[in-house]
Amino acid sequence: MERRLQQIFFALSFLALALIIAAGWQADTPKWKDYQKNYHALEAQGEPNAVAKATVIATRPEVHQVMLTGLQRVDRCTTCHLGVEDPTMKDAPEPFTYHAGLGPHVPSKFGCTICHGGQGLATDKDNAHGNVQFWQTPLLPKEYIRASCGRCHKEGDVPGVPELTEGKRLFNTQGCRGCHKLNGVGGSIGPDLTEEGAQHRSPEWLAQHFLTPNAVSAGSAMPNFHFTKEQAKALTYYMLSLTSEDMGSYYSSERSIPGPEYGRQLFAEKNCISCHAIGGEGSKTGPDLLGVVKRHSPEWLDEQLVNPELVYPGSAMPAYDLDPNSRKALLAYMAVATPEDAHLLLANQSRTLKPEEIAIEAGKQDFARFGCVGCHGTELQGGVPNPNAQGGEVPSLLHLSDDYTKDEVVAVIKEGRMPPLDNPKGPTPPLYMPSWKNLLSREDINRIVDYLWSKQQQKKADNW
Amino acid sequence: MNIFQEIWKSIVRRDPLSTDKGKSELVFMNVWLHIHPAKVKKENMKFTHSFYLGFITFFLFIILVTTGIALMAYYRPYPPHAYQDMKDLQFVVFMGPFLRNMHRWAAHGMVICVFLHMCRVFYTGSYKKPRQFNWVIGVFLLLLTLGMSFTGYLMPWDQLAYWAITVGTNIGSYAPIVGGQLRELLLGGHTVGEAALLRFYVLHVALLPAVLILFTIVHFWRVRKDGGLSRPLWKLKKKTPPQLVTIGAPAEVAALQTVPASTTKTYGLMEVVTGKPIFETIAPEEADEEVFSYPYAFVREAVTLMATVTTIMTISLFFNAPLEELANPAKTPNPAKAPWYFLGLQELVSHSALLGGVVIPGLMVVALLLIPYIDRNPSRHLRDRKWALWIFTIFVVANLILIVIGTFFRGPGWALVPPWVHVTGGVE
Numbered sequence: 079m080e081r082r083l084q085q086i087f088f089a090l091s092f093l094a095l096a097l098i099i100a101a102g103w104q105a106d107t108p109k110w111k112d113y114q115k116n117y118h119a120l121e122a123q124g125e126p127n128a129v130a131k132a133t134v135i136a137t138r139p140e141v142h143q144v145m146l147t148g149l150q151r152v153d154r155c156t157t158c159h160l161g162v163e164d165p166t167m168k169d170a171p172e173p174f175t176y177h178a179g180l181g182p183h184v185p186s187k188f189g190c191t192i193c194h195g196g197q198g199l200a201t202d203k204d205n206a207h208g209n210v211q212f213w214q215t216p217l218l219p220k221e222y223i224r225a226s227c228g229r230c231h232k233e234g235d236v237p238g239v240p241e242l243t244e245g246k247r248l249f250n251t252q253g254c255r256g257c258h259k260l261n262g263v264g265g266s267i268g269p270d271l272t273e274e275g276a277q278h279r280s281p282e283w284l285a286q287h288f289l290t291p292n293a294v295s296a297g298s299a300m301p302n303f304h305f306t307k308e309q310a311k312a313l314t315y316y317m318l319s320l321t322s323e324d325m326g327s328y329y330s331s332e333r334s335i336p337g338p339e340y341g342r343q344l345f346a347e348k349n350c351i352s353c354h355a356i357g358g359e360g361s362k363t364g365p366d367l368l369g370v371v372k373r374h375s376p377e378w379l380d381e382q383l384v385n386p387e388l389v390y391p392g393s394a395m396p397a398y399d400l401d402p403n404s405r406k407a408l409l410a411y412m413a414v415a416t417p418e419d420a421h422l423l424l425a426n427q428s429r430t431l432k433p434e435e436i437a438i439e440a441g442k443q444d445f446a447r448f449g450c451v452g453c454h455g456t457e458l459q460g461g462v463p464n465p466n467a468q469g470g471e472v473p474s475l476l477h478l479s480d481d482y483t484k485d486e487v488v489a490v491i492k493e494g495r496m497p498p499l500d501n502p503k504g505p506t507p508p509l510y511m512p513s514w515k516n517l518l519s520r521e522d523i524n525r526i527v528d529y530l531w532s533k534q535q536q537k538k539a540d541n542w
Numbered sequence: 543m544n545i546f547q548e549i550w551k552s553i554v555r556r557d558p559l560s561t562d563k564g565k566s567e568l569v570f571m572n573v574w575l576h577i578h579p580a581k582v583k584k585e586n587m588k589f590t591h592s593f594y595l596g597f598i599t600f601f602l603f604i605i606l607v608t609t610g611i612a613l614m615a616y617y618r619p620y621p622p623h624a625y626q627d628m629k630d631l632q633f634v635v636f637m638g639p640f641l642r643n644m645h646r647w648a649a650h651g652m653v654i655c656v657f658l659h660m661c662r663v664f665y666t667g668s669y670k671k672p673r674q675f676n677w678v679i680g681v682f683l684l685l686l687t688l689g690m691s692f693t694g695y696l697m698p699w700d701q702l703a704y705w706a707i708t709v710g711t712n713i714g715s716y717a718p719i720v721g722g723q724l725r726e727l728l729l730g731g732h733t734v735g736e737a738a739l740l741r742f743y744v745l746h747v748a749l750l751p752a753v754l755i756l757f758t759i760v761h762f763w764r765v766r767k768d769g770g771l772s773r774p775l776w777k778l779k780k781k782t783p784p785q786l787v788t789i790g791a792p793a794e795v796a797a798l799q800t801v802p803a804s805t806t807k808t809y810g811l812m813e814v815v816t817g818k819p820i821f822e823t824i825a826p827e828e829a830d831e832e833v834f835s836y837p838y839a840f841v842r843e844a845v846t847l848m849a850t851v852t853t854i855m856t857i858s859l860f861f862n863a864p865l866e867e868l869a870n871p872a873k874t875p876n877p878a879k880a881p882w883y884f885l886g887l888q889e890l891v892s893h894s895a896l897l898g899g900v901v902i903p904g905l906m907v908v909a910l911l912l913i914p915y916i917d918r919n920p921s922r923h924l925r926d927r928k929w930a931l932w933i934f935t936i937f938v939v940a941n942l943i944l945i946v947i948g949t950f951f952r953g954p955g956w957a958l959v960p961p962w963v964h965v966t967g968g969v970e
Contacts, residue, residue, distance in 0.1 A: 083841045090848035097855040101640040104859070141634050152626070154633070199629040212700075212866040 110157045110201050111139040117160040117174050124166060141201060144189045148329060153189030153198035155206060162190075188329075193226040194218060214276070218318070222281040228319025229275065230329045237337055245316025248309055253452025257300070257509075260320070264449055265512040267299060275321040284314040299508025301453070301462040341411025344404055346423055353395070357417030359424060364395060371413045379412075380405050441529025444522050453509060458533055467497035467507040479534040484527050491523050565834040575840075577762050579770055581832045582839045591666070591774035594846045595659035599687075600758070601850040602652040606690075609645040610747065617697065619743035621736055624699040625868045632865065643858035649691050651854065653883050656687045664913070664934050667922030668772035674914035676764040679757055681910045686754045688883060693746035695881050696739060704869035705878035707742070708734050713880065713891050716899035733871065778922055876954040885948030886941050892956050906937070 114137075122131040142156040161167030161174040162185050168176045177185070183193070191198040195215040200206040208216035218226065228242045236242050249255075255264035258271045283294055288310035291300035305313065345351070353364040360366075371379065378389065383405045386395035400408070445451060453462045453472040460474035478487060494513035496506075514523070556567035566580035585591070616635055617627050631638035660680060663669055669677035696707045711734070715725040730737025765771065880888045890898025909916075917930050924931065953959030 080837065080841065083845055084837075087841060087845045087848060090845065090852050093852045094848060094855060097852060097859060101637055101855070101859055105637040105640065150622075199626065199633055201633040205633070214867055 108201060109203065110141070113158045113173060114139045114160065120167075120170060120174060144186055146187075146189045146192075149189065149192060149325060151189055151191060151198050153185075153191050154201050155190040155196070155198060156185060157201055158203075158206075159190070191215075192229070192329075193223055195226070219281060222315065222318060225275075225281070225315040225318035228316065229321055229323070230325050232319075239315070241312040241315040242319060244309070244312035245314070245319075248305075248313055249316055251446060251451070251456075252303060253446070253449040253454075253456075255447070255449030256452035256454075257449065257512075261322070263517060265514075267509060267512060271317065271320055272322050273320065274317045275319055276323065279317075281314050281318060284317050285310045288313050297508075301509075337407060338410040338414045340404075341407035341409070342415075342419070342423075344400075344408055345411055345415075346426070348398060351420060351423050356415050356420035359417040359420035367412055367415065368417070371409060376409060379409055383408065437525055438529050438532045441525035441527070441532075444518070444526050445529055448514070448518065448522075450526070458530070462509065464497065464507045464509040466500050466504040467509070468500050470500065472509060473497075475530055476533065476535050478530055484531065487527050487530065488523055491518070491526065559836065562834065565836045568836050575835075577766065578835045578839060579766065580835055582771070582835050583773075583831050584833055584838070585774050585777045585831060586771040587839055587842055588774055589842075592662060592771070593658075594842070595655055595662050597843055597846045598850050599652055599655040599659055601847045602648045602655060602854070603754075603758075604847075605648040605851065605854055606645060606652065607751070609641055609648065612641055613645055614747060619697070619740050621699050621739055622868060624697065624739060628698045628700070628865055639862060640858055643861065643863050644854055645694075646863035647857045647861070648854050649694060652687055653691050656684050660684060661934075661938060663772075665924075665931070666772060666775060667927060669914045670917070670920065670922060671914075673764070673768045673772070676761060676768055677914045678911055679761045679764060681907070683754065683757050683761060684910075685907070686750060686757060690746065690750050690754065691883065692881060693742040693750060696734070696742045697746065698865055699739060699869050701866040701869055701873070701875060702864055704734055704871070705875055706881050707738070709878050709888060710880040710884050713884065713887055713899045716891065716895045718896070718900070721900070734869075735871075775922060775924070877952055877956050879948070879952070882945060882949050885952075886944030889944045889948040889952070892952075909937075 118135050118137050122134040125131045125134055141154055142160070143152050143154045144156065145152055156162060158173045159175075161170050162177040165176050165178075167174050168178065170176070189198060190196070194217055196208040196217045197206055197210075197213050197215075200208075204210055205213070208214075224239045225242065227236045227239050231242075249260075254260075254271075257265045257267035258269065259266065260271050262272070264270075285307075286294045287298075287300075288303070288305050289307070291298045291302060350367075351360045353361050355361055355366045355368075357368040358366065374382070380402075382389045382395075383398065383400055385397055386393040387397070446456070454460055454475050455462075458475040460472045462472040463470065464472050482490075490511060492513065492515040494511045496510045499507070518526075556571050557564035559565055559568060569575045569578050569580045613631075616631055616638070618624060628642075631642050635641075663677065663680065692707075692710060695710075696703045711725050711729060714728070715721040717724065726732060728738070728741065729735070730741050879885060887899065887903055890902055892898070917927075919927060919930065921927065950961040951958055953963075
């Protein structure tokens with residue numbers, strides 16, 4: 079027995095040693111080392127002489143990582159994806175292929191996961207691509223990657239991603255905010271969408287959800303808006319871009335992409351047309367701006383926008399407090415501006431509204447902006463199905479004045495209310511009027527009610 | 543004498559191990575081994591008596607200290623770095639996953655072994671006079687082990703950690719009057735946050751281990767002073783239970799027995815200070831069962847150590863410690879569960895917060911502490927202890943059933959869901 083125990087002790091000691099060696103071996107032979115070996119072999123093919131070849135092949139394997147302090151990320155993707163910044167690897171097989179068309183988004187400054195998703199810290203394929211349990215953001219499918227542009231480029235239009243602009247437009251015009259909160263503004267019937275892009279939802283799920291809400295989310299109160307496939311995709315893009323993640327000053331400073339559309343908006347906003355003309359359309363106080371970008375260098379023009387007097391002593395042009403991107407946007411618009419467009423701008427400017435019309439117009443804007451149109455319709459027609467509510471749908475607002483006073487309507491908007499039931503024993507209707515008193519000011523509500531009253535249709539005379 | 547011999551002699555002063563004197567000097571002239579007696583009774587070292595559960599628990603603790611110190615080199619107790627450090631351990635630290643796995647599995651193993659050790663001590667009646675107080679120390683060691691495991695649970699700062707600690711500390715807050723304040727003191731706030739992680743870290747790596755080590759020292763010391771390892775039941779004499787003779791034991795227990803000074807021996811084998819050699823717990827008729835600790839006890843301990851280490855290593859090689867998503871206070875998993883050893887408590891809490899969260903566990907701990915003083919039956923024989931055995935068995939089985947229900951049979955909303963039914967949409 080004693081001898082046997084000693085033997086067992088030594089056997090177990092050897093087993094422990096073997097286990098340590100096994101664990102060390104397991105740790106020392108990750109897949110990425112093989113990838114690096116293959117990559118160096120591939121690189122060596124391009125080397126002119128044997129010494130250089132040998133040096134390349136002998137490169138020590140090491141984890142490559144991009145520390146993105148501004149994004150609070152560490153991306154180790156380049157440990158395997160070694161050729162992303164090497165144009166000679168254009169035709170190399172994955173994972174070594176060169177990433178063309180990155181423009182200013184170099185991996186050394188942006189990493190990879192900011193656009194692609196996935197788990198930057200990981201060093202093996204399954205974990206890095208995020209197709210594992212407990213990782214919320216797996217790689218985005220190719221056709222949805224561009225949705226990530228909107229995570230940094232939150233304002234203005236993103237060139238090359240019309241889906242984002244369209245999605246945002248749909249969100250703001252179809253009344254999504256009536257039920258969904260975004261950045262603190264909106265109703266509470268549906269989930270808050272501020273972090274929607276950070277949720278673990280597949281783009282396919284989102285797209286399907288916009289087409290037929292009930293198909294992927296049983297019992298969802300969300301009405302079917304009968305979006306087209308393109309619209310659903312645009313909304314999906316927009317949803318995927320929604321995150322309140324802090325993108326860091328470096329990245330957020332670049333977020334508004336200077337485009338001519340934004341430039342035109344600024345041009346109108348700042349009322350440039352009141353001094354300048356474009357091809358003769360406009361005022362003659364300042365110089366005509368048609369072809370101005372051809373007459374001056376971009377630097378000169380930029381300086382002119384910053385401090386007109388410095389460039390043109392005695393210039394009557396005021397200094398506008400424009401950030402660099404806004405200045406670029408204005409110049410972009412200058413490059414494409416036409417006399418016809420200037421004519422249009424002038425026409426808009428000259429159309430004057432009466433004060434009461436302004437208030438009603440503002441009410442209409444609020445009605446759309448806060449998402450009332452989502453249920454009540456852009457023309458107040460109502461009609462969104464709401465099972466077991468009286469009438470089975472959201473009521474039309476075209477005949478409010480028959481049954482309510484303005485004050486009563488103000489009260490309903492403020493406090494919200496449950497719709498009267500069709501069948502008192504039936505289920506609670508999914509949609510209801512939320513309370514808006516915390517989101518809308520008194521003025522907002524009054525304006526909305528004024529707008530509603532301006533739209534009331536008189537009962538037909540033969541009704542009695 | 544050459545220089546090497548001189549160095550060796552300066553380190554090792556005992557006689558050669560081939561002699562009895564050398565064997566006993568190995569023990570009592572060595573600071574690390576002197577916790578052992580020079581001689582042990584063969585039957586006390588029998589595996590089927592104690593299953594070496596105390597040894598295994600201690601060795602698991604050694605593994606935990608070793609791996610824990612290594613892990614500290616890679617860990618920042620501050621969110622969200624803590625979680626990133628876990629990911630670094632998983633993906634870039636050489637043998638990082640193995641290290642973390644060993645720590646994790648050894649920790650679970652220690653909780654289990656402490657509990658089993660307690661059960662063994664109860665069933666063999668080894669808590670009885672004069673070992674009552676050592677049982678009390680043991681209960682404290684059980685609580686400290688749970689505390690170590692619980693504070694360590696938060697370290698990865700993932701969803702599992704975050705919500706287990708949230709639920710676990712909520713259970714504590716059901717205590718009347720002080721509960722809320724205790725929770726606040728522990729968390730450094732009203733919710734689990736940065737302050738909580740730092741406090742748990744300090745508890746986990748400094749305060750609790752220090753206290754645990756101190757209590758362990760007392761526990762071991764007491765084992766020696768209360769008469770060495772307990773006698774197996776089959777060695778107990780039927781009519782007249784042997785009176786254990788203990789140095790420092792009250793006089794009414796038994797007279798201090800001494801062995802007549804030998805005329806041939808010129809040295810004592812034990813902790814002789816002055817005067818005649820004194821042997822502890824030796825009735826003269828049992829002396830023939832005795833063997834020197836070296837190598838009889840040491841080889842058994844060494845085998846136990848290596849078996850423990852290799853078991854933990856093997857498990858760690860094949861099973862990874864869990865790591866979920868980054869802790870997200872806004873996203874409560876449904877159901878949010880406490881660490882498994884507290885799931886019995888959580889199960890009780892789900893029925894009644896005050897009763898299940900405070901009264902019952904409080905009474906359980908008090909009852910455990912008082913067992914040796916309540917159970918005044920001097921007999922260690924199973925047939926004489928029917929009541930005690932029944933009550934303790936019910937306590938153990940009830941605990942296990944509650945833990946199993948809480949672990950495997952509770953789904954979203956703490957509804958009863960068998961483990962073989964798959965529930966979707968648990969989170970949200």
